[in-house]
Amino acid sequence: MKVAILLGEVTGKGGMETVISHTVSLFNKFNNRSEMKVFVLGGSRDETWLKKIGNEHYYCLCAANEAKAKRYLKCVFRAPSMIKKFEPDVILGADEKSVLYAKLFSKFFKRKPKIGTWIHFSLTSITGFYRNIIKTADFHLSISEGLKQEYVSNGLADDSNIHLIYNPLNLNHLMINRPSDKLELIYVGRLIYDGQKRVNDLLNAVSKIEGDWQLTIIGDGKDRDKLFRLSKKLGIDRKIIWLGWQDHPFDCIKSASLLLLTSEYEGFGMVLVEAMSRGIPCISTDCPVGPSDIIKNNVNGWLYSVRDNQALTDLLNQIVRGEKPLPDAVKIRQSVEKYDENKFSIRLFNVLEHELTK
Numbered sequence: 602m603k604v605a606i607l608l609g610e611v612t613g614k615g616g617m618e619t620v621i622s623h624t625v626s627l628f629n630k631f632n633n634r635s636e637m638k639v640f641v642l643g644g645s646r647d648e649t650w651l652k653k654i655g656n657e658h659y660y661c662l663c664a665a666n667e668a669k670a671k672r673y674l675k676c677v678f679r680a681p682s683m684i685k686k687f688e689p690d691v692i693l694g695a696d697e698k699s700v701l702y703a704k705l706f707s708k709f710f711k712r713k714p715k716i717g718t719w720i721h722f723s724l725t726s727i728t729g730f731y732r733n734i735i736k737t738a739d740f741h742l743s744i745s746e747g748l749k750q751e752y753v754s755n756g757l758a759d760d761s762n763i764h765l766i767y768n769p770l771n772l773n774h775l776m777i778n779r780p781s782d783k784l785e786l787i788y789v790g791r792l793i794y795d796g797q798k799r800v801n802d803l804l805n806a807v808s809k810i811e812g813d814w815q816l817t818i819i820g821d822g823k824d825r826d827k828l829f830r831l832s833k834k835l836g837i838d839r840k841i842i843w844l845g846w847q848d849h850p851f852d853c854i855k856s857a858s859l860l861l862l863t864s865e866y867e868g869f870g871m872v873l874v875e876a877m878s879r880g881i882p883c884i885s886t887d888c889p890v891g892p893s894d895i896i897k898n899n900v901n902g903w904l905y906s907v908r909d910n911q912a913l914t915d916l917l918n919q920i921v922r923g924e925k926p927l928p929d930a931v932k933i934r935q936s937v938e939k940y941d942e943n944k945f946s947i948r949l950f951n952v953l954e955h956e957l958t959k
Contacts, residue, residue, distance in 0.1 A: 602635050602953060604628065605689035606719070607699035610643030610665055610672075614791075614846065616871045617695065617721040618650045620744075620768050625654050627769055627946045635950065638687055642676045642702060649848070681706040688712070691953055693719040693742065697731035700738055715739045715956050721868035723889045724751040732757060740956050742949075744768050744869045747890030764952040767894075768869055769945035772938065776880040776930055778856040783813035784921055785858045787881075789850045789872045792822030799886075799908070800828055802863040806913040808835040812921040819853060821846040857881050858927065859920070865907055867891045877901050877937045880930030884916055901933040 606625070611618055621639060628637040638658050644665030645651060651659045660683055663672045684692070684706055692707065692714045694700030703716045718735055719742040727735060732755070735741075741763045743749040749765055752758040786807065794801050800818075807816055818841060825843075832838040847853050860876040862885035870891035873883045877895070883902035885892040896902045903925075905912040919925040938944075 602691070602950075602957065603687060603689045604635070604637040604691045604693065604953060605684055605687055605714075606637065606639045606693045606695060607684075607703055608639070608641055608643075608695035609698050611641065611645050613645040613647030613650050617868060618645070620721065620869075620871060621695065622650045622653050623769050623771075623942070624945075624949070625658055627942055628949065629658060631946050631950055638689075640680065640684055642680055642699065643672055676702065681709050685710055689714045690957055691715045691717060693717050694738070695719050695721060697727050697734060701731070701734045704734065704737060717742055717956065719744075720748070723866045723868070724748065724755055724757060725866075725889065727755075727757075740764065740952075742766050742952065745891045745894045747894055748868075751890060764948075766948045766952060767940050767945060768871055768874070769942040770871075770874050770878055770937065770940040772878050772934070772941050774851070774879050776934070777851070777854055779858060779880070779927065779930065780856045783815060784810065784917070785856055786814060786816045786917075787819065787854060787857050787860050787876075788816065788862075789819045789860065789876075790862070791820050792818070792825045792828055794824035794827050794831075797865050797867075798822075799863045799865050800824070801831060802908060802910050802913070803861055804828065804831050804835060804837065804841075806863070806910040807840075807861075807917065808837050809914045810917050810921060814917075814921070815840055815842065817842045817844060817854065817857075819844045819847050819850040851875060851879060859884055859902075859917075861913075862886065862892065863913070864888050864892075870895055873902075874937045874940050877933050878940075880933050882928050882933055884913065895937070897936060899928065901928055901936040 625637045641661040644663045646665040663675045692703040694703045700718055716738050717740045718738045735757045741758050743763050743765050749763050752763050753760055790798055832841050860881050860883045866888050873895045876883055886907040887893055887904040888907050896904050
């Protein structure tokens with residue numbers, strides 16, 4: 602079985618790239634009858650994640666800094682022949698434009714591949730023409746129950762044509778120590794002030810914590826300086842450690858009480874599962890889509906409403922005062938075992954095999 606993954610322009614530092622890189626590595630080791638290859642149609646600003654896959658398992662069509670018109674021409678005239686040469690049985694589109702290209706390119710192939718969607722973000726952002734493109738796919742892979750519900754509620758697919766596969770995770774991690782003397786909070790992700798990640802909400806909420814606390818922020822982004830200025834304005838700059846972008850962020854953490862996520866929306870919220878696999882409880886907004894699949898209140902963390910900064914502050918203060926004890930670290934890890942990479946590999950392979958025999 603040969604599987605091609607198509608995606609547009611990416612930063613190279615997002616959660617989707619991490620998941621795709623991990624999936625390709627797993628799939629190509631699964632058995633000697635399978636091969637998966639990534640075709641980056643719009644270029645990647647950082648290609649480190651692709652190098653981890655191995656040169657033989659990816660093809661980057663252009664550089665992300667090339668002119669848009671030049672990238673488009675390369676996509677239209679070069680991509681079809683490169684994908685045809687690979688002779689895929691299945692093509693997965695990781696975004697709506699990639700699904701469109703998969704449909705167009707496959708017209709040039711003698712043997713028509715099955716075309717599926719494997720989208721890593723909320724479907725509510727897909728409108729107009731592209732909604733109809735999504736509907737034409739042969740099947741859909743969903744990374745969360747919330748995303749599966751969006752396919753159905755938005756009229757993009759029937760429930761019977763959607764396969765819930767989740768995301769893969771290596772559970773072979775050492776547990777991270779939990780401090781007893783103060784509240785040690787962590788945030789891992791892009792630094793976006795009031796867009797998707799709403800890190801401004803995070804800073805505003807923690808500024809009202811009673812007692813001793815510290816926040817470690819791992820990540821980078823265009824709003825870093827703006828967020829640093831906000832921390833100074835709130836008088837909490839000395840309580841925050843800014844570590845910048847890290848290839849292996851959890852290796853930088855020696856101890857942690859909680860991981861916080863204040864997003865407006867997510868594709869899945871993989872950072873939550875990564876933290877829980879190390880025994881760290883999480884507090885996240887109940888945003889579309891993903892966190893409600895992962896977090897079970899009082900079992901491995903807590904959910905609160907998007908933009909409700911006071912609710913987040915109240916939760917943190919209840920923890921500081923001992924009114925809300927942190928969940929057991931072993932039980933937290935057990936709560937994410939369904940994301941184990943070996944179980945994921947079996948699920949994905951079985952789904953693709955099923956689709957090819959339909």
